[in-house]
Amino acid sequence: MPRRSALWIVKNLGLLGLYKGASACLLRDIPFSAIYFPTYSHMKKDWFGESETKKLGVAQLLISGAIAGMPAAYLTTPCDVIKTRLQVEARKGETTYRGLTHCASTIYKEEGFKAFFKGGPARILRSSPQFGFTLAAYEVLQNVAPFPEHDADDLSGLNKKAGILHGAGLGDLSGDMPWVRSRNALKIILDLDQNFGRAKVKPTEEEWKRIRGLGGI
Incomplete structure (x- = not known):
């Protein structure tokens, strides 16, 4: 399949083509944040005992962020599957999806419920260290340069x-x-x-x- 540039997308799909699947991204990212940040806060305070007098080390922040990313990444995998199917150009013989509900219902009918969790472990392996390093870096930089x-x-x-x-x-x-x-x-x-x-x-x-x-x- 030839690579598609942003210019090609705008030329063939219009400017709105760059926002194709935006609603699916929100469907994934909002629940992800709702799961991730409370879990991250719980890990820091209830597991490692963070308080006003006790600041956590970089390793503890990394572990908190990485563990919090695991349930957040896996539980939002169905939303990520729908987003990916909507944004990827359909090949010859593949189903073309018209929207969120059509995509979800078609996947369920053609592939079954398990299809919504395809790539779940791979998402954990990617998102867990990614958000662990991201939040640890944020916490460290916040202490170095406080508001x-x-x-x-x-x-x-x-x-x-x-x-x-x-x-x-x-x-x-x-x-x-x-x-x-x-x-x-x-x-x-x-x-x-x-x-x-x-x-x-x-x-x-x-x-x-x-x-x-x-x-x-």
Whole structure:
């Protein structure tokens, strides 16, 4: 089978041809992430005991990522089979699939349920080390170059600059930053004038007296 370039795909299938099978990719990648990241977090915290005071080594991160990739890769194999069948050009005599449901139903009728797990072990051998190295590299680089909000010195400086917010009873900003930001935003919203954005009408002399607490004088 001749190799197809991106230019050939655009010329023969149009620009949308580059997105053929995109829905099948989402069908595979969303469940994969839903399985992988909770499993990865569980491995780090419950198996290796990661905490605020205990940081894991590179080997432990690699093992956590690799093991988490095993169930994620195998359980999403049916979605990967459908994606591959939709994206690969059908050869002479092979079935041409019209969409996700047609592809799934045709595979089941012609090849049986086991066909959905073809290549499952091979996916484990590929995805498990791949995501193990990916997440380990991410964790290591995050520790080498932390984000500004994770820097204790930056947080200390932020606290010093936020005297007004401290005086308003907003507490210490060195805690959970998303929670603090949400709380601060809520306070700002609640402090907004109820007439904000409305056209202002010049009050009468009687209204001025009431506003200033001079009524009845």
